[in-house]
Ligand code: Q46
């Protein structure tokens with residue numbers, strides 16, 4: 001197998017590009033694809049200060065590395081979710097990456113700082129864990145970016161993630177979520193700009209990128225993801241990609257080019273008011289995160305009884321919206 005660019009020994013075959021790459025040209029491809037996404041979707045400007053949401057996984061650590069390589073000022077933000085061993089080791093991988101490169105890592109620990117962990121807090125608030133987790137992440141990333149005066153929050157959603165989310169949103173015709181599904185969410189009404197610079201790279205490419213760059217990352221999935229719809233959509237699309245290389249990219253980029261505008265109105269406008277407790281933009285007097293914290297911590301004292309009480313979950317599966 002030879003590199004399509006230099007004819008040297010290739011280490012990876014990317015069927016949707018109908019090309020093979022040696023390690024040098026593969027790393028260049030990754031950088032070029034991120035630079036292309038940034039330019040194509042106007043994600044960042046030269047010299048921007050970026051806050052990268054890092055989880056210790058291949059996508060977020062790879063993204064941090066790529067943004068630094070492309071010359072952006074990038075700091076990391078790690079959220080401790082209190083999900084047992086998974087959180088312990090994802091924090092260790094993140095800290096090891098940051099300290100080995102002398103990077104600035106901001107840490108927020110939800111159990112220490114807000115008094116609940118995601119599994120028990122979600123149960124107490126009668127939400128599915130990924131719904132409580134997603135809500136907390138959005139709120140805390142936004143707050144950290146605004147407080148720290150960052151130009152944007154960057155997340156490690158890759159092509160596989162975005163295609164799977166799009167698949168779910170189309171399958172159920174979630175028009176509002178379709179209206180927000182874009183690699184760029186501009187700053188608005190007190191929310192920071194949010195960008196997804198990895199949309200042109202797949203999961204397999206991110207794993208290979210980390211391997212070649214010597215980035216150690218947590219391989220294990222979050223235990224709360226078990227049975228998640230998002231993972232089932234990924235499996236369906238992987239099956240399709242096997243026989244139709246490029247199907248995921250066609251689906252996602254075709255939507256952005258020809259479908260996204262149609263749903264833009266459905267995303268609506270955010271209400272211009274602020275949470276009475278924390279000052280975050282909110283559609284009601286008290287924002288969703290403050291309500292979650294209240295319910296999650298009110299039940300901490302009676303956690304034992306909450307655990308034995310049957311609960312009705314509300315909220316959606318993870319990754320459906322930003
Ligand atoms: S961390 Fe949180 Fe994911 Fe775990 S609880 Fe669900 S949303 S699966 S990216």
Ligand code: ZN
Pocket residue numbers: 003004005006007008021022023024025
């Ligand atoms: Zn080559």
Ligand code: ZN
Pocket residue numbers: 275276277278279280286287288289290291
């Ligand atoms: Zn609030």
